[in-house]
Amino acid sequence: MAKKNMFKVSVVKGDTIPHEINGKYGACKVFLKPAPVGTGVVAGGPVRAVLELAGIKNIYSKVYGSRTAINIVRATVDGLVSLKTANKIAALRGKSVKDIKA
Template sequence: MAKREFQDAVEELDERVVHIARTAKVVKGGRRFSFRACVVVGDGKGSVGVGIGKAREVPEAIRKGSERAKRNMRKIAMSGTTIPHEITSGFSAAQVFLKPASPGTGVIAGGGVRAVVEAAGIHDILTKSKGSSNILNVVKATIQALNELQDPMEVAQNRGIPLNRVQPFWLGRGSNG
């Protein structure tokens, strides 16, 4: 019974292959090719992870990347269908800026960032990617930014102020949330 529940939970995950690269190792008889796959996995409810798989065949690299992404899944702070506050984060030379958006805006994001935020279940967000356009670094910068987000409830408790002073205006700043 528990095994069936686990399989149902695994089936609900949104798996996206963000990037596949062919690499070559030069050996005595020529070149030996292998593949690297960057995979983003999310449940659409605020959990997302990224994994990189390497193998001699593409399907095997994707499978390995998916397994690593599932192991690396983290829960992120969300406010409704968006993020609770603006944040800028970087990885290597890639910088990512994430900004909350009011309901109905949609996902305004480029390739790697879009895959991560959609897999996480964020439906309204504005993003900007600066610096390096290396897709692996952009994805890692996005994951890092999402991990650094703070839950409005925790911030309100830590500061000793009411929740409605911390929440974004579109979630009912004037009311108690």
């Protein structure tokens, strides 16, 4: 069962996420923003645990709404699942990565 629920997290240069994301679960919202190298994980409690296990080393986060730990974890996972790299976006649009980044 656990193997079916595993997912990959897109990490870019500097061990951060490729773009800003919002995760939501119930009344809890989590905002995740890429950070420059050397910043570290600026997150509290449940969010920090998930991000460190995902291998992310430089990121900012903010939790809005419900402060229930399990809801925060699920909202964080929802955000990480929705991450897309430049390659994925280019493939969806049928363009090259250079066109996307320009």
